[in-house]
Amino acid sequence: MARILIVEDELKIARFLELELKHEGYDVIITGDGRQGLEKALNDDVDLVILDIMLPGINGIEVCRRIRHESQVPIIMLTAKDDVSDKVAGLDTGADDYMTKPFAIEELLARIRVALNRKQNKKEPKPTTLQIKKLKLNLASHSAYYGDDELTLTKKEYELLEYMIKNKNIVLSREQMLNNVWDYEYFGDTNVVDVYIRYLRQKIDEKYGIHLISTVRGVGYIIKDNDQ
Secondary structure, eight states: OOEEEEEOSOHHHHHHHHHHHHHTTOEEEEEOOHHHHHHHHHHSOOSEEEEESSOSSSOHHHHHHHHHHHOOOOEEEEESSOOHHHHHHHHHTTOSEEEESSOOHHHHHHHHHHHHHHHHHHHSOOOSEEEETTEEEETTTTEEEETTEEOOOOHHHHHHHHHHHHTTTSOEEHHHHIIIIIOSOOTTOOHHHHHHHHHHIIIIIIHHTOOOEEEETTTEEEEOSSOO
C-alpha cells in the first residue's frame, strides 16, 4: 500500500483528498504546515507528496526544494491559480507534476498512479542479461554465449533469439516474430522466420546437442526454460 503525504492548509480540501485517497486504498498522512510537511516527507517513509504552494511556515516551493536535496520522492504540486510562474517554479525546484485548483479528482488520481509507477520502474532496473540454462545473452553488448563459448550470430539472429527468450514459454507465431523482430510485414511471406529459426538451430541446438527451440505445428515456435 502506497503512503501519500498531503501538505495542504485548506482543511476542506485536505479532508476531501484524504477520503478519496483512502477510498482508492492509499495510506494517507495530512499536515497543513510547510515545516511539518518537510519533516514528514523526509522522515515518515512516504511514497508520494501532494504539496500545496501557499502554506504557513515554509511555502511549497521552498519545501519542494529542500525535499529534493535529500529525497527523490514523487511530488505533485497544487496551486490555487493558473499561474505559469508558479508551475515553472515548482517544476524547476524538482516537482514531478502540478495541478491547478479546482481540479477533477479523477485526473489527480491518474497523475498519482503515473508518478508511483514511474517511481516503481526506477526501483527495478532493467535486466542486463537473459539466461536459459547454459545459454546467456548480454543485452548491453548484444552478445550470446553457450557456457563459455561465444556464439557467432548475425544481428537478426541475435534479435530473434532475444525476442524468443524474453517471451519464453509462450508460443510465438511467425507473424508476431516478423512484426517484432523485422518491424515490418512480409505480406504473408513468413518463410524468412523459418530460415532464421533454422540458422539458430544449427548454431545452438545442433552444435551443443540440446533442444532449445520447439516447433508447434500450425502455430509457430517456442523456447521453454524447463526442457532438459
